[in-house]
Amino acid sequence: MNLPTMEGPVCPLPLTHRNQIVLGHGSGGRMTKELIEKVFMTYLSSSPLMENNDFASLKLPEAAVMRGKLIVSTDAHIVKPLFFAGGDIGRLAICGTVNDVSMSGATPLYLTASFILEEGLSVETLDRVLQSMKEAAHEAGVQIVAGDTKVVEQGKADGIFISTTGVGWSPPEYSIAGSEAKPGDIVLISGSIGEHGIAVLEARGELGFETRIQSDVAPLNHLIQSVLKAAPHTHVLRDPTRGGLATTLNEIAHQSGVCIELEEEAIPVQPAVLAACEMLGFDPLYIANEGKVVVVVPPEEAEAALMAMRNSKYGTLASRIGIVREAPKKRVLLRTSIGSTRVLDMLASELLPRIC
């Protein structure tokens, strides 16, 4: 009589899902732990994170213990596609929040990051995004000190959403805010505009033509610290992200109750961005940037601020683009090259390409 050959206990082990995100990775159990240890910690490994607490306990810089302000900013990052010329969602998630904290004049110190992952995401993609976050955080000199991960069903998210919160310290002598622009102030921009928006559109493959435009996504904290060293009485710092330069200047004009007058010819725009905008019927003044800052300074510090930017890695094309005036209040005016003046309004809603 032949007995069946037993190969030992046949209880199939569950698949480990090392290459793809599945719902179990968000369960909070063993799979979550493994994802954090094997994937996240490869890239994000600051000492507060490695303590594995539900919180991060942080030291303030010595100079901050007695004085100054704590600056906090938070931002959720979604971008389609996740990778585009010049950057990706990881770099964007670090730079976006580093820059927002920096716009107060603060030195950004710590970041937290929450991830919403879509079931089915490849771990290789997650690796690339985390590597990019690590590099951007290193470049900015900030530590990622706390994090969280959730997984949602397929179709409920676009691959990865990343929400980051940043904490920074600002010395008490700065009073930098959107409401501080004064008549007579000079308006500077740290470089050419419109690159990020066009690079992302191109990466979506919808343009029907190719460009070599790279996103400008970059951490601006070092540039801003050198501006403040050169121009300590800076009144406003703001990054012209969604809505572009025109929308950002309108916000400042409204908050400060002033008029901002721009010289059209002084605004730096790369020829490739201009050409893409011509074809699509877009205006570069309304296209998003992720590595530019508008600086409003008193006239006596303008030249020093401009030079400080031009000597920084991300500010070589910095330019003086306009002046703050008393009236008409809450208006942005553009002086065209042919000598006429027109009002620059905020972006109304989604940018749409024109018909013909």
Added chain:
Amino acid sequence: MQFVNEFRDASLIKGVLEKIYRTATRRWVIMEICGGQTHALLKYGLDELLSDHIELVHGPGCPVCVTSLELVDKAVAIASQPDVIFCSYGDMLRVPGSERDLFSVRAAGGQVRVVYSPLDAVRIAKENPDKQVVFFAIGFETTAPVNAMSVIQAKAQRIKNYSVLVSQVCVPPAMHAILGTPSCRVQGFLAAGHVCTVMGYWEYLPIAEKYHVPIVVTGFEPLDLVQGIFMCVQQLENGSAVVENAYTRAVTLKGNEAAQAIINRVYEPCDRNWRGIGTIPMSGWQLSPEWAEFDAEKRFQIHHIQTQESPLCIAGLILQGLKKPFECPAFGTTCTPQNPLGATMVSSEGACAAYYQYGRTL
């Protein structure tokens, strides 16, 4: 940018402006036909620089603005159906229908996609054989050849799930309608350069003669515009009324005959209802019977469309050049680009949107 910067040269533009100032002995009323020209005039502030010498009146040449409300409602109804991918040029998405726009169809789960060319819609149809793909074929003579070409391509590739919702309109019948109105104040026209690139300008010769009105074919860059206006002023001062071409780098008398052949192959003339203006006889094109299988109006039997215009909107008077946007009580208050009451506030070529964006009177 080569071939663009030259036409934005401040010193050349100022030179032509000076010539206009010297030539004009009275304030002439000139209509630019095309919304693209309206947009450029306001963007470069040329209306401000010319205001003492020329009254610029904005014409009906905005394809989004004149697409009939009934067709917008039909588009919304078709796009709301399951298993339909509705493709459109971006501008159309925000145009208010009687109740909804295409954006709200998309927000409610409808598949509405922005395409840059109808040929993209043909590709989408090929990639989605189990869906009905409909393209909203709107526009003047400028978009007609490529819209027609999409149907030719679909037929050649035996793509059965593609159709077009046609709202093609033509400039010359609209000029007849404007000039035939007793209240018409327009003394000279800038014809739309891109329309003439396709069609040539032979169609305008009888109009200039019949109504004794000068017509100058004009481009879209600021130098083109001031040159077109200058040539028009010269004619008005001399009492002449002929068709002249100020856009010679793109336009010939006969136009693009290959493009016209494509239009004639696919389309036939028909009466069209212009939003805000009314029905103008033989002012548009529809698919000729040979191509009827691609007609979305026939494929999707949409009836019982009850159109309801906003009672406040005076877009019709604006499109005929009888009113300026700031003369509308809703302008900039209840009607803004975020919340438009009429199509002229939506499109980048719409006169109200151009006035709002460039803040003429705000």
